[in-house]
Amino acid sequence: MNARAWQCQSLLIGYPDAQLRDRAGLLAEAAATLPTPVGDPLLRFLDHLRSTPAGQLEADYVATFDHRKRCCLFLTYYGAGDTRKRGMALLEMKQQYMAAGLALTDEELPDHLSVVLEYAAIQPAEGLDLLLTHRAGLELLRLALHDAHSPWADVLNSVSATLPALAGDQRTAVARLAAQGPPAEQVGLAPFGPQFEGARS
Known part of the structure; x- marks a missing residue:
């Protein structure tokens, strides 16, 4: 069940091009078969996808994910920032994918959420471990995305609903990242601090 959810989420967090709209x-049929906490947010997002003009949808995607550091889709950024440590993490992820038969193009980074979810759909056990490794991010x-009132918040709600409830140490990790931001980018995530107390898994 999670593998099907992760495949849907992988597509829906990607760029909303004509192929995705087609x-x-x-995707709505697949989402309707998922448990309510996982499937309903995807159905809401799909309603938005189908009711929004293509140009506006694409512009919103770029404004959300390309122009806001706090809405970064590259998961290692949250823990490693733009440091050498991130380069090593990317290399390890790419090698992990290659071992599972998932080949990336030169344009794809292995820590992009869409790619991580695609890997999880192919290798559910290992993919779950990888998602949990990056749970704070x-x-x-x-x-x-919730703060920005973004429709893509529903896709992240669905991802979170496939994962175990946040444990105490995970909440601590989220709070620490929220307060400090990633290495070499201390300012980027500071506004998350006050909102963290209301977070749910």
Whole structure:
């Protein structure tokens, strides 16, 4: 069940091009088979996808994910920032994907949420571990999208609903990242601090 959810989420967090819009009906059928906490947010997002003009949808995507550091889709950024440590993390993820038969193009970075979810759909156990490794970043992204009143917040709500409830140490990790931001980018995530107390998994 999670593998199907992660495949849908992987597509829906990607750029909303014509191919994705053409798949909206099939994705809605798949989302309708998922448990309510996972499927309903995807159905809400798909309603938005189908009712919004293509140009506006694409512009909103760029404004949300390309122009806001707090809405970064590259998960290693939250923990490593733009440091050498992030380069090593990217290399390890790419090698992990290659071992599972997931080949990336030169344009794709392995820590992009869409790619991570695609890997999780192919290798559910290992993919779950990877998502949990980056749980703090996922939660910060989800909070940022809610703060921005973004329709993509529903996709992150769905991702979060496939994961275990946040444990105490995970909440601490989210709070720490919210307060400090990633290395070498201390300012970017500071506004998350006050909102964290209301976060849910």
